[in-house]
Amino acid sequence: MNIDTENRESTNTARRNFLAGIAGMAGVSIASGVTLFSFAEAKEAGEAVTSKVRWGMLIDTNKCEDGCTKCVSACNKENGIGTTGRAETDPQWIRKVQLRDPKTGNQTSLPMMCQHCAEPPCVDVCPTGASFKRADGIVLVDKHSCIGCRYCMMACPYKARSFVHEALEDQKSHAPRGKGTVESCTLCVHRIDKGGIPACVEACADEAGGAMLFGDLNDPKSEIAKRVAKYASRQIRADLGLNPGVRYQGI
């Protein structure tokens, strides 16, 4: 199959190159009074999403406490993710990861979820086109066409996707989920389309250290764009060239 790379709106390496050029300024603390999110131009309800927007997240690991799972529980509550009592097969959209530098013993805690790559490998491998990237950069599963083959789960370097093994009941009306399909963080797409922010970001700001910042990376006036421009941030496994929309500070 011939893919016209020129016309692929997902390809945006210019920003990556630009960011790679910025000198490292690790460990810079954020000025007080910095808001945790910014609102992009609100989309009309009947309007389609466009690639003018690139939703992203910046996570400051210095503010992310060990053992705090407020973001995880907020996600579970928002999207109706329950437990079956069998943790191995329970779906998981966001999880806390503990990093330890063996040389210094320094420990870092961070939330890990779908990184909403600009070049998502899960989309490349999907045989039915169910795994797709929305124009505004959100990577989703169209469960109407997902056949549950789980190739995307194999392809994802972040282990971000889960398979629903058991029949579900009483799903949330804004977050349809069902047996036999793969699912992952949607960046709370139902909230974003109404001009809101993801549940994890909201919970982190209200109940925890406010380590998560959500916004439009393409809008130079947005808080997130200003912060990634000013301070050093990293994409996890940047070497893979996937250009994730989720960035981390302090790792």
Added chain:
Amino acid sequence: MIKMRLGVFSILGLLFLSLAVMTSSAQADGVPTPQIPKALQKTEKGHAELMRRNHMDLMLHKRDKTVHEGIRGKQYSLKACVSCHAVPGPDKQPVSIKSPKHFCRACHDYAAVSVDCFQCHSSKPPSSAGLVNLLEGFLKR
């Protein structure tokens, strides 16, 4: 002789069977129809006629628009269908697709067409004060 008897019996049996079917299904116009619950709110004229024939196509189109393009208007959204066509159960709360009283099931059971939507989607509207009032109004009708 035995063959003949069997034949007579089978004809008689068929006669009885058809009689039974006729009496059980006999209605005013002679054709059994599904009992469709009324919607909670009035909508534009011609909605019922349009939806009766086209709901599957309209919802399929809307579904792709919503999932891929983020268009979340009320029109033709499954959430809007389920909200306006909620049917109260004995506890005055909307029934789920498990109940044969559910709006979608009323027709789909009759037509023997299975609905897969609610394996993933919620078959009940999210509870709200407005919904409680509407359901009470439904029960008073």
